[in-house]
Amino acid sequence: MVSEFFAVIDFKEIFTASMILFAVIDIVGSIPIIVDLRRKVGHIQSEKASVVAGILMIVFMFVGESMLNLIGIDVNSFAVAGAFIIFFIALEMILGIQLYKDDQPETAAIIPIAFPLIAGAGTLTSVLSLRSEYYAINIIAAILINIVFVYAVLKNSGRIEKAIGKQGIDVVRKIFGVILLAIAVKLFATNIKELF
Template sequence: MVNIKEILTAGMILFAVIDIVGSIPIIISLRAKSGHIQSGKASIVSCFIMIGFLFVGEEILNLIGIDVNSFAVAGAFIIFFMAIEMVLGINLYKEDDNPATTSIVPLAFPLIAGAGTMTSLLSLRAEFHVVNIIIAIVINIIFVYIVLKSSKKIEAVLGPSGISIIRKIFGVVLLAIAVKLFATNINQMVI
């Protein structure tokens, strides 16, 4: 049942969708707002969200009357506003009094385990064995944890001006992802 080819394919798809390397400027920004990020907590919560959604995601969405496309459009709005913050250098996301919550929202969900990841998981489930998808999720979460844990070192290497430049560039990329996610799913929404 365990198939290396399926694990590699599912892993690469999830890696591209999660795009944790492209999210480094957002992670640095969130850490600056909240003081610190609980890397382990964010990784574990993301892993549970993804595995949980793999098994019951479509049923939960159907139960509350939301189709996958509507879910993806909602995720597109969240990504859009995060991108606007990055590009324009403004604060739309209100800081919580409890910095620990930043590790969950918006980091674990929707940044790591967001609408794009969820819809990808549903697509992967139709093609691959569940055990291979779970292994691919765990491999990606280990990589996510390493990036989250290294964010201070990455910030030190880039410096303030490097972070600012990368933040604006990835803000535009994130904006494009949000627009694409919105455009792809708005046409397919059940009205």
């Protein structure tokens, strides 16, 4: 049984899945958002946000498609909805406006960091796509690798802000806003065709 378990561990699959999730989660591109949140709420619960995001991804990998089917939503519709969310986040980053408003939260952990920033619609859709190609154990390993990196970025967001500076943060925010906008358009274009 143990030998069978290790037989399906494929480091190439783990590496590929890790890179895909790293690109979709884009925690480096989210640094300006994290810094903004930290300014607003004063404290980010890095451990809680990382653990919840990891659990969300792993659970969704196993039950996501069944959950969506149960409420009559297909993966493509879910991805299109995710594209809209990413689109509006990108607009906030590029134009420097605030579309998402919260009733002055005291801390930031589950919302909006764990969901939708880390384990958002794009990430969850990617996890479902990977599930059809790779063994579950390799995807779980890829998720855990990304969560460790996410935790490191969340924990050190203050130091990263000091290293880059306010102008640097603004430049990074606008650059990654454009990249995020392109991801939203691609996600929308790819999945909208499947709906018609």
